[in-house]
Amino acid sequence: LTYLHRTQPDSPAIEILNPLELKILKAKSPKLPKVLTVSWAVEAVARLGGYLEHRSKTPIGIQVLWRGWLKLHDLCEGWQLAKQT
Numbered sequence: 692l693t694y695l696h697r698t699q700p701d702s703p704a705i706e707i708l709n710p711l712e713l714k715i716l717k718a719k720s721p722k723l724p725k726v727l728t729v730s731w732a733v734e735a736v737a738r739l740g741g742y743l744e745h746r747s748k749t750p751i752g753i754q755v756l757w758r759g760w761l762k763l764h765d766l767c768e769g770w771q772l773a774k775q776t
Contacts, residue, residue: 692707692733692736692756693733693751693753693756695729695733696730699729700728700729701729701730702728702729703726703728703729704728704731704732705727706729707729707733708732711767711770712763713727713732715763716732716735716736716739716763719735719739720735720738733751733756734751735759736759737751737755737759738759739758739763740754740755740756740759740762741759
């Protein structure tokens with residue numbers, strides 16, 4: 692994710708996330724861009740992991756991204772379980 696965020700930030704987010712992951716990130720995001728890009732998706736996952744956006748735009752660390760990725764997958768699992776019942 693970090694590699695694509697640096698090399699292909701304007702690629703469509705659907706290239707790195709499945710439709711359910713995108714749906715959950717859109718629901719958790721306060722404001723959505725017109726086009727959902729890899730850059731937006733990585734930043735949204737990082738925010739789930741505790742990343743705080745500052746004016747200086749500090750780079751997203753691997754630990755915060757990993758925490759966000761785990762939380763996203765927990766949210767996906769919860770969504771799927773809730774949908775089954």
